Amino acid sequence: MLKNRQDFAKAFDIYAVVLGVLSIGYYLTCGIVAGFSVNVLFIWLIGGLMLTVYGVAAMILRRNGVAVRIFRIATACLVGAVQLVFLVVGGFVVSKIGSKAPEDVDALIVLGAKVNGTEPSYALEERIVSAADYLLENPGTICVATGGHGSGEISEAECIARGLERRGIDRSRVIIEDKSTDTAQNIGYALSLLSEKYDDVKTIAVVTNNFHVCRAMLVTEKLSKAVGEFSIYGEAADYDSILFWHYFIRECFGVVCEKIRGTA
Secondary structure (H helix, E strand, O other): OHHHHHHHHHHHHHHHHHHHHHHHHHHHHHHHHHOOOOOOOHHHHHHHHHHHHHHHHHHHHHHOOOOOHHHHHHHHHHHHHHHHHHHHHHHHHHHOOOOOOOOOOOEEEEOOOOEEOOEEOHHHHHHHHHHHHHHHHOOOOEEEEEOOOOOOOOOHHHHHHHHHHHOOOOHHHEEEEOOOOOHHHHHHHHHHHHHHHOOOOOEEEEEEEHHHHHHHHHHHHHHHOOOOOOEEEEEEEOOOOOOHHHHHHHHHHHHHHHHHHOOO
């Protein structure tokens, strides 16, 4: 029995170090490729350092006869809880990654993302492309472009509208919502505009990147109940980048946070 406990302890310490080193490696790779200013990218560095330091320290202390059982149990519980969240919530996120809306929905809501001056970021460009393709194929569908702006840049909504116009979408089909600062506001303000301007909008597709569709749909379904009866769909835009896994993990936490806030 004791031998089994010792084997488990050794295995868990090694697992912690390996997981930590992989996390640090992913942080460095993403930082070099996409820049270290990527939103909350630092969690990979902090988590990786914590796991690596714990694993190495536990192995050294064990060799010197110092008991670290309580710390190992606490760490194992924390790691297990985080992994359980990823397994459960991650399953829901994955289930919406390939979402496509049916033809001829009444309206699209295109969620904003980072703008670099006047140009869309990679994530926003993919959303614009996906929305434009849908609008070209479904000329009866209108669109709400969402998102406010930061210092020294045009609003995300304006960037979306310009991108759609460059791809052949008449500006008259695009409603601008440029006051929002996060996903819930993007969707909430867009729903309010649609309910104020149109009585016949009953089907809505939310356009966002594949990793974000699950949370976006949950928020839309929740917030739409306050303004009317809608059928909600997701329209997933591609996101082929090394940062996919970073944003996927962030979305798992995001879904949990939206549930706690009551916006999903």
